[in-house]
Amino acid sequence: MPHTSILAVALLLLVPAELRAQPANSDCANALALCAGQPVAGNNTGTSTDPGPCPGTGHALWYTFTTNSAGGNGTVTIGGLDCPAIAGMDNELSVVVLAGDGSCTLGQFSIVSGCMGDSVDFTVPVNALQPATTYWLLVAGVANNGALLEAQCGFNVTVSGPGIDVVNVDFDAGPDVSIPLGGSTQLNATGGTTYTWSPTSGLSGNTVADPVARPNESTIYTVETTINGCTFTDVVNVAVVRVINPANTFTPNGDGINDTWLISGLLERPQAEVSVYDRWGQRVYHSIGYKEPFDGAGLPTATYYWYISLNDVTGKSDPYTGYVTIVR
Incomplete structure (x- = not known):
């Protein structure tokens, strides 16, 4: 079950006191900026054990996000929650959203959204956000139900909602x-x-x-x-x-010269479809690709009409049409 607790005292400590390797955003001054709708991976393992702003929490990571020009409501989502099973350690994270003046000074923060958390993926509603304002977000481990150690877990954090989403961004790479x-x-x-x-x-x-x-x-x-x-x-x-260039005549007389219909540029397009028709509309040749060229076998001297579809990779098929004459 999710747990909810209300901050009754001022934020105790804003900078971790332990001198050991920690994530860069383990203190307020190095809070990591979040972008609307873009998940960011985090892990509070190794952060300070100092108490967090919510009762029964510690090992906090700091983030910021900025509202758009309209402000309004938003949502914090914790996903991909991965807490190792360690004896005496809880498996729950907590989220709190704070407003402040940007100084990271003790006593300058106030609660915007009460402390909420869970041991599975969860969301935290954040309402009535001011327009064009930066807020602080803390993700911390919880020690509940007799656990001696606050949870240290991997997770993804995302902020979104009408008050946070970037508005009026019309970014376009252009048409194909x-x-x-x-x-x-x-x-x-x-x-x-x-x-x-x-x-x-x-x-x-x-x-x-x-x-x-x-x-x-x-x-x-x-x-x-x-x-x-x-x-x-x-x-x-x-x-x-690869632009094709079909020849308009060929002479299948067996002399080894111009015995088949040459279509330059078509061999590189194995998906192309080639059809040849006589003057009555009867199809006399058809192939997908052009590995075996049209040789006019069994056909008399005459003019034939062709249709070639390249089946373009963009999903468009721009057909080519024309005629070719067999001369014997």
Whole structure:
């Protein structure tokens, strides 16, 4: 069952007193900033045993989060809770949200959301958050039910909700595009403050909004930006299309010269579909890929009509049509 307790005394200690290896955010001054909707892994093992702000707690980790311009309600979620089974140690974590002036000074904090916790994944509602305000969040181990030691566990912490979620972020890597082999296109990401592209292969630069992309093969590029300390990503698919060039005639006379229909650029596209029809609409040749070229076997001298679908990797199929003449 979840436990709830109310802070009745001022926060006792803001800086851990023990001199030993501890997580960087084991004190207020080094609180780790959380971004809306982006889980952060934590583990309070090895943090100070000093009492936390909630009764019966210790081994606290410090976080901050900042509300958006509207403020309102939010939620703290503790997931992936992993507490080792150790004799005398509890298996429950507690969360408390505090308001303060940013000085990490004793007595400057007040409770926003009462101490709540559980031994399984849980959420803590945080209501009436002020707009554009930084709050402190503590995740601490609990010692309940006769346990001698506060829990030391691995977990993920996430903050979200209408008062915390980043609003009006319209970050876009741009539309997917197809280019011919050897061609190029200018990418155009928008809505970010900084831009980092990956992979870097085929790009004129990877730290600008609009690099020129000239990949040798179809590539999905990811662009990342940081807005208000939070990371956002988007992707754009640059499909490299090997342009085909079907010959308009061939002479299947067995002399070893021009005996089959040549379609340059098609061998590299095994998913392409090729169909050839006579003047009555009867299909006389069909293949997926073009490993065995059309040789006109058994067909008279005439003009035939073809239909080629590349079945493009972007999910689009741009058909090519035309005619080819068999000359004997």
